[in-house]
Amino acid sequence: MEQFINKVICDDCLVAMKDIPDKSIDMVLTSPPYDNLRDYKGYTFNFEGIAKELFRIVKDGGVVVWVVGDATIKGSETGTSFKQALYFKDIGFNLHDTMIWTKLGGGAVGSNLCYTQNFEYMFVFSKGKPKSINLIRDLENGSFGKGSGVYHGRRKKDGTIKIETRKAPLEFSKRNNHWYIPPQKGEHPAVFPEKLAEDHILSWSNEGDIILDPMAGSGTTLKMAKKNNRNYIGIEISTEYIDIINKRLTQDTNPKE
Numbered sequence: 001m002e003q004f005i006n007k008v009i010c011d012d013c014l015v016a017m018k019d020i021p022d023k024s025i026d027m028v029l030t031s032p033p034y035d036n037l038r039d040y041k042g043y044t045f046n047f048e049g050i051a052k053e054l055f056r057i058v059k060d061g062g063v064v065v066w067v068v069g070d071a072t073i074k075g076s077e078t079g080t081s082f083k084q085a086l087y088f089k090d091i092g093f094n095l096h097d098t099m100i101w102t103k104l105g106g107g108a109v110g111s112n113l114c115y116t117q118n119f120e121y122m123f124v125f126s127k128g129k130p131k132s133i134n135l136i137r138d139l140e141n142g143s144f145g146k147g148s149g150v151y152h153g154r155r156k157k158d159g160t161i162k163i164e165t166r167k168a169p170l171e172f173s174k175r176n177n178h179w180y181i182p183p184q185k186g187e188h189p190a191v192f193p194e195k196l197a198e199d200h201i202l203s204w205s206n207e208g209d210i211i212l213d214p215m216a217g218s219g220t221t222l223k224m225a226k227k228n229n230r231n232y233i234g235i236e237i238s239t240e241y242i243d244i245i246n247k248r249l250t251q252d253t254n255p256k257e
């Protein structure tokens with residue numbers, strides 16, 4: 001296993017994952033090539049084989065975040081994202097959270113007959129109950145500072161009044177599962193934003209954990225794992241993208257103090 005830590009492997013992920021031991025990965029964050037929406041140089045993609053390998057190598061309590069959308073083909077959305085989510089459930093994962101990434105200020109793929117398409121699913125699957133949950137609390141709480149934290153409760157049956165205390169509202173609540181993040185341009189046709197990757201890594205893993213991206217593209221997951229003191233393993237089939245990953249991993253990714 002040591003030989004894969006903080007490394008990028010150029011291979012078909014189905015082949016490369018065979019060498020990764022059972023139950024050794026804490027978190028997977030990836031976005032697969034979906035519905036040939038973009039040209040990935042013609043590589044094929046065995047979804048069911050990849051999903052089963054992910055189930056084998058993820059630790060109990062580990063999480064897979066699968067960022068995906070659907071193409072519209074001959075007037076109908078394919079529904080591939082739903083089919084994949086149900087398949088992950090069939091092979092044993094929990095569907096822990098169906099999250100949405102809205103491409104704030106962006107998006108326009110789709111038909112003129114529909115509303116502008118500007119989101120992707122971020123399915124969060126878990127192998128049992130997630131072992132690391134650090135929900136981000138950045139939703140401003142309107143009632144913060146307005147409650148004293150103490151109030152008189154109900155009169156009891158014997159006529160006495162029980163004084164109850166309640167926590168004063170916190171300044172921030174946990175955020176919703178619908179994230180608004182601007183799309184990010186990069187040297188890859190389907191890069192997802194660093195903020196999306198970073199926030200999932202912070203939410204579902206801890207420092208020192210091993211984060212895998214089996215279809216790493218330009219390496220956004222790996223870059224954010226390194227920045228946040230996690231270990232990473234990247235797999236990408238295209239040599240051209242491997243060069244981009246290596247460039248990004250040496251730029252600007254000093255781990256946080």
Ligand SMILES: C[S@@+](CC[C@H](N)C(=O)[O-])C[C@H]1O[C@@H](n2cnc3c(N)ncnc32)[C@H](O)[C@@H]1O
Nearest residue numbers: 012013031190191192215217218219220236237
């Ligand atoms: C949607 S992109 C990932 C983009 C990435 N999240 C980023 O931010 O740059 C999917 C990537 O999967 C790669 N890919 C496709 N089939 C693969 C396979 N069987 N094994 C490994 N990588 C594969 C493609 O070359 C492409 O770079």
